[in-house]
Amino acid sequence: MTTTEDTELIRRLADDFSALQDAVLARMNGICAPENVAALEDPSLAGPITVVLAHADVLARGAVRRAELSVQPRERLRPLRADARKVRQARSQAEAVYKERRAVHPSGTPRPVGPLELRVARRAFPAAFAHALRQELRARGLPDGTPQAPESDLARWAWEQKTAGDELPVEVRELRDCDDDAFVQALLRDACEEENTHLRHDALAERWSRHARTALAWGRYAIGQAERSVLAAPPSARRTRLDALDDAYQDTAVLAARAREAQLRSMDLHDRMRARMATGPFAELVAQCRAAALARFADAEPELWRTMGELTARHQADCPEQADGCRRCHRALAGLVADTVPAASGKVGVAEPETATAPAADDRYALLTDLPDTAVVAVADAAVGDESALCGYGWAAEDGTTGHGDSLASSSGEAEVIGICAAALSLQERHDDAPVVILCDSTEAVDAVDTALLAGDPAAAHRTLLFPESRQLMDRLLSHRHRVQVRWLKGHIGHDLNETADAFARLALRRANGRTPRAAARREEARILRSLGPGLGSLAAAA
Known part of the structure; x- marks a missing residue:
């Protein structure tokens, strides 16, 4: 196939849920066309593959359950159970592949990291660094919390920062502002009646992801009620009730797929907002404020700063990950630095070890x-x-x-x-x-x-x-x-x-x-x- 044909096939699989699911299941069973096998390896399909397998997983388990409740012979149950195990395994593998590929920025380059000293200070002495940052922000006339994006509700924050485009459509605004019960009901209608395209809007991504699990729980509730109804009837009179159980599994399979899609959209939103923070004037402001806060931290704690500088310098001299910016090294270094702080230095804000919430x-x-x-x-x-x-x-x-x-x-x-x-x-x-x-x-x-x-x-x-x-x-x-x-x-x-x-x-x-x-x-x-x-x-x- 030519590059154009490859691209067209990948696009078709991305846009056609049924075609993608058929291809994924065919690959799982070893009967997939070679061109489809190659297309399924494209990084852009890693997320959608987890969506179709979430759907297939519920349906495969539903097929097993119907057979069990209709009292099928053991030899007829074996292939259904084997297929359900294969789908579950394929789903786990697809999730692992997606996680690995998401670890790399969509552009193919690693996500940017700050200076090692900055990351060590923030992790080892969060209270002290936060105090220094507040001082710097106030000196610049900026409110506390700037210039950091929130950990959640990123879409609303983006709109407040005038970075997310035009005014929200009326339908999107209604979904964003309705109460939680109404939103869950909208998710159930989306899965069981008619797809709501407005859910894909960035302004709803995090809320959709947050409440998709609740909607999925109501799907499992319908399955439970249907199971009870089937079990209350003698085997000879179960056909109609088994059909209702099938319907419940079908709806729950869609809810599972939509829940996974919501997770992907929320994670994609986070990636895009974080990337936006790392470029342009906002990124420059972030870098300036954090660098100045680090200087304030060094002035306030000179001995601590000297110790931290010596440890990071020795580490960087022979670290095999130095070319990558020591992306993951700050965690271990923060522990080493914190261990060097005398007990009397509690005022610096040494991170306290986590304590169990349950009684000993x-x-x-x-x-x-x-x-x-x-x-x-x-x-x-x-x-x-x-x-x-x-x-x-x-x-x-x-x-x-x-x-x-x-x-x-x-x-x-x-x-x-x-x-x-x-x-x-x-x-x-x-x-x-x-x-x-x-x-x-x-x-x-x-x-x-x-x-x-x-x-x-x-x-x-x-x-x-x-x-x-x-x-x-x-x-x-x-x-x-x-x-x-x-x-x-x-x-x-x-x-x-x-x-x-x-x-x-x-x-x-x-x-x-x-x-x-x-x-x-x-x-x-x-x-x-x-x-x-x-x-x-x-x-x-x-x-």
């Missing part, structure tokens, strides 16, 4: 020492699936009671919240006025429930609670909020109640998705209960 492992039982003897303590856990929003939860209490069930959740955190609420509601009914304490190994779930209990409003946990099932449970729990506490417990450390809750959660999920028959589930439940033994003991005593 040694404190996980001490948290219960303040409870009254009448307190009822239980551990809750949850399990989520890959294909749909179906989840399982389980709990086990010190008094020997246990429970498990299934629901729908958008994330593992939401599933854990459902488990906490189910355990607390059940135990408060069994124990008249006793305080109920639920332990859980998910910090997200503990924080969400605790926030809602303190506020007296389920909306306070809206970032974790997306679906009506969890919100309704939380609403019920709030009427008992003065009797309920939630606390964090380190998970999977061999504690009986934690392991029991986990086993029940996994059993409940397998039962909910039909992978464990009713009789087998009863036998497994009995086995889990036998493993507890006659004496549960207390969590506090287990320390």
Whole structure:
């Protein structure tokens, strides 16, 4: 093929979703035409290939699920499962290729880097350098924060800087300014009804990427509901319900593809805005302000500056990446420089080591020492699936009671919240006025429930609670909020109640998705209960 023909083929594949997906799957199966194989290697297609494989991945898993629920013979399931594994592997490989190619600037040249000393100072002593930069900005009559672009909402910032072109179209402005629920509904209509071309506008790229995952979760919710409907019918009467399940997978496949496209557009926007910052008058202003701030830093901390200069000079003398500007070396050098600072130099703003937000492992039982003897303590856990929003939860209490069930959740955190609420509601009914304490190994779930209990409003946990099932449970729990506490417990450390809750959660999920028959589930439940033994003991005593 000629260069013109190659270019035309690449353009056609980029513009035609179905043609690109057919070519990618044909290459995966070893039956792709040579000219298509060559075209698929073009760097411009690396991102679009991840989009079509996100779509194909959901459809392949949907084909497997339909076959499972229609009780197909094992020999007919094997090729479907093998194909789903191949698509998943191809998707992982495509994501890795895209990541590698994105590491190089679209122009083919590495992204520009600042002077090594500047990058070391900013990383090792962020507070001190930020103070020097603020002084320089004020001396120039510039507001704090200039001349840096924000980490998010780059498109709005670009418009404020008069760099993004003309006035926004009305449809784009409406999508940008509507509330989050309305925006998610627009994404669902885009995927399930009619494509909205306005979403591709730069002003919406980051918001689209931010909310695409929520829209995708609602697609998985539809799959979960359809699965439940199929499993409620006998195998001989499932055809119509299986068709509805197919429809849910088709819609979710489009949502997955559009979510990946949104990510690509957001990353592309970031690249273009960062590139714009690196050129022209704005770049000159950035360089001048940072260089002057570095000089102020050196004047304020001469000994520190001398030490940093010596270390960077020695490093650059024999660094194999010197020709590349020591692009990644500042991280290690910042650690070396910070180690040379005496403890008394805390005023320079040495970066503090990160601390765990969760309680230390040694404190996980001490948290219960303040409870009254009448307190009822239980551990809750949850399990989520890959294909749909179906989840399982389980709990086990010190008094020997246990429970498990299934629901729908958008994330593992939401599933854990459902488990906490189910355990607390059940135990408060069994124990008249006793305080109920639920332990859980998910910090997200503990924080969400605790926030809602303190506020007296389920909306306070809206970032974790997306679906009506969890919100309704939380609403019920709030009427008992003065009797309920939630606390964090380190998970999977061999504690009986934690392991029991986990086993029940996994059993409940397998039962909910039909992978464990009713009789087998009863036998497994009995086995889990036998493993507890006659004496549960207390969590506090287990320390």
